[in-house]
Amino acid sequence: MDHPRHTDPAHILAGAKEDHDSVLELTQALVRSPSRAGIDPYEPVIQILTDWMTAHGLTPGVLHDTTGAPVAVTADIPGTRPGPRFVLDACLDTAPFGDESAWTHPPTSGLIEDGWLWGRGSSDSKAAVAVFCHLAARLADRADRLRGTLTLLFDLDEHTGGFGGAKRYFQGPDAPDDVTGVMIGYPGTDKLVIGGRGVHRTQLHVHGVSSHSGGSKTTPGAIDKAAHLIHELRAAELPAPAGDFPLPGKLTVTAITAGQGYSVTPDLCTLNIDIRTTPAFDDTAAAELLAATTAHVDRSWPDTPPTRIHTHTRWPAYALPPDSPLRSALLNAARAHHQHPEPRIAGPSNIGNYLAGLGIPATAGFGVDYTGLHATDERFRTDTVPTVQAIYHTALATLLS
Structure with missing residues (x-):
């Protein structure tokens, strides 16, 4: 004792x-x-x-x-x-x-x-x-x-x-x-x-079609497509706080990597996406939001390869x-x-x-x-x-x- x-x-x-x-x-x-x-x-x-x-x-x-x-x-x-x-x-x-x-x-x-x-x-x-x-x-x-x-x-x-x-x-x-x-x-x-809040961190590899930026033929650039994707992600409505968990989910684009120089239309733009999850907006919901939004944007850019999703970190x-x-x-x-x-x-x-x-x-x-x-x-x-x-x-x- x-x-x-x-x-x-x-x-x-x-x-x-x-x-x-x-x-x-x-x-x-x-x-x-x-x-x-x-x-x-x-x-x-x-x-x-x-x-x-x-x-x-x-x-x-x-x-x-x-x-x-x-x-x-x-x-x-x-x-x-x-x-x-x-x-x-x-x-x-x-x-x-x-x-x-x-x-x-x-x-x-x-x-x-x-x-x-x-x-x-x-x-x-x-x-x-x-x-x-x-x-x-x-x-x-x-x-x-x-x-x-x-x-x-x-x-x-x-x-x-x-x-x-x-x-x-x-x-x-x-x-x-x-x-x-x-x-x-x-x-x-x-x-x-x-x-x-939990975290769901993902890299989105957004693809376009490369070409000479000054050429007579214009190709869909990865940066333009990524900008469209960012707009759609920012417009997504996340669930409100629920129960005893007072905070909402949050989505932030934390890095953009693309292009080099001036004369090439880039064919790849990589986005780092940091999502803060909650019991009302959990890891599964975050993954589904990214999948649905990238699929929607990909359909709007039919002449480009689909966006690849690489999940980096998942914590509840x-x-x-x-x-x-x-x-x-x-x-x-x-x-x-x-x-x-x-x-x-x-x-x-x-x-x-x-x-x-x-x-x-x-x-x-x-x-x-x-x-x-x-x-x-x-x-x-x-x-x-x-x-x-x-x-x-x-x-x-x-x-x-």
Whole structure:
């Protein structure tokens, strides 16, 4: 039976306050080691993190993809009694810097000024990495009171959109089969993200007939046909929100690739289509919309080859129900620390959608108060760190007790 002192919110918050300076120091060290997705080598930031984890009683491991590239840092904190496995997840890679001359402080400064810690990745999500490491170190000291396992998962392939670390962990050859839930440390104190719109990403290869653009014979160009297709897609009426899912579907043309130079009528135009799906407008409905619209446009251009549809990504929409243990544990823990984040379904998709496709419930955002996410002058409020740590600790004390 757990000693009440170790599940008491006041005692847990006191421990988080003791960790505060150390959390900020680790965050600074991680921010000062650039880990921009697809740009920087990850080995330096991995070394900083794994050295800290080892020095504080954790046993880190590094996951690699099939090419041998590192894609995640992990660690298990097993309890002495069998039970569920919960995963604390945060990304260790970051967005690019953008225009470095526009930053108030350099993006790898890790500077603390006026109560804010500055730098790329500070809020998304190196603060969460540091918080989760300190929380795990505290729980490792009390493993005899845990039922089940806490796993740390720090993805190094999140900002590429590939989510290689998560995919390697959850679907790799040694993937665990006992994951009960995942809590993702995306920043923001005002909300607990308990769902999100799904995503259906497709490339449409629109075909025309090539010819000399200055010739006497005019042929149907792929760009003109693609423009017609874009007009029809934009005119499509998507279903309104329904039930407890408050957001509508959304269709966006995100890239157009076609043509070269001036003298050739192009015979191929490729469109990237990003569709955000909902329970009322799901993956099947999105696929049917694309198929029907492209077929309609193809019939209007009878002298051209048909459009080819290549689906890139399919993730379902999801929402944790009110009685979800994961949702309830975090919201109750927040109330115990006098915080009242709103349970919210996000417009953008996130790794929670990927996990929903695997049948694994996930929260996808409660963390430090921030500004400048993926933008110039990214930073977070340092005084929000102890409460965030205490809320996750209190939730896990319930889930693993």
